[in-house]
Amino acid sequence: MSKKSSLNLRKFYIGVDVGGTSIKFGVFDGSKKFIDKFSVVTQFREKNAEKAIVAEMLAAIENYCDNNKYGVTKSKIAGIGFAIPGPVVNNQVLRAVNINWKKKYDIVKETKKRFGSKVNVKVYNDANAAALGEYKETLKGKYKSICLMTLGTAVGIGIIINGKLIEGKSGVAGELSHLKVDFSEDALKCNCGNTGCLETVTGGRGIANVYNKMYNTNIAHDAQEVIRHAKEGDEKALVALEKSLDYLSMVISIIMLVYEPEIILIGGGVSNEGTFITDIIMKHLKEKVYITNTFPKIIIAKLKNQAGFYGAVSEL
Ligand SMILES: [Zn+2]
Known part of the structure; x- marks a missing residue:
């Protein structure tokens, strides 16, 4: 961590990444330098989940403001960015089914109510926020057109072309x-x-699904297990992993031919095995597209589970 004296502690930014099991918060100084993080458990709500989750996130930030060593106070927070697992348009979350968020709810209004009208608020789809995080923090302007595929329990895809996030008319x-x-x-x-x-056949659950279906069993519980066995030379595990990554490469070939990104970043738990994974993806991608020599580079994403909150503050 950088020395306190080199930090810009006059104002602060908070990035919030809402997941199915935890809500992660990243604290950044006035120059968007990462200084601290904390998290709370995501409570499952039967009713009015959107209202309860937003209230809980804002209360967690207020609690942090009351007790931290960097001098972060409510009045010094210049901006708060949110990454939400659902479609977002014009700073409005439409829904987030995995956390039972069923209707449109105005996070911006609620945040300004608690933190003052001057606080800058941005809301993103989580996959898009993660792509922005890698784009700004890891790649630092080296590439203008990128795609991040987060292969966690769920699969998230964020695309930035010529520096602009691709969101579409309704965030999908x-x-x-x-x-x-x-x-x-x-x-x-x-x-x-x-x-x-794609999510049922690749990523944390999907890779195990492919294995179990292929061998009519239920012994594979997660992707890491299948990948580890494949790496150790288990032929059955390797065949299942190749099939799963073949599906993934089909989707990458579509993205490649529509947008021609310079680089594809692979994130999430599946990316822990590094080039063992990216080499298989590239092999299958090359089987599918013959007409161009401009294949994207495929690399492992760096920010891991912090990409969402990095991205959430990047445009504040
Ligand atoms: Zn689906």
């Missing part, structure tokens, strides 16, 4: 994790209601 652009890629009759049901979405 880039949500290729819900593109149907498995057309078999027994394709698995996805959280979105469809069957055979």
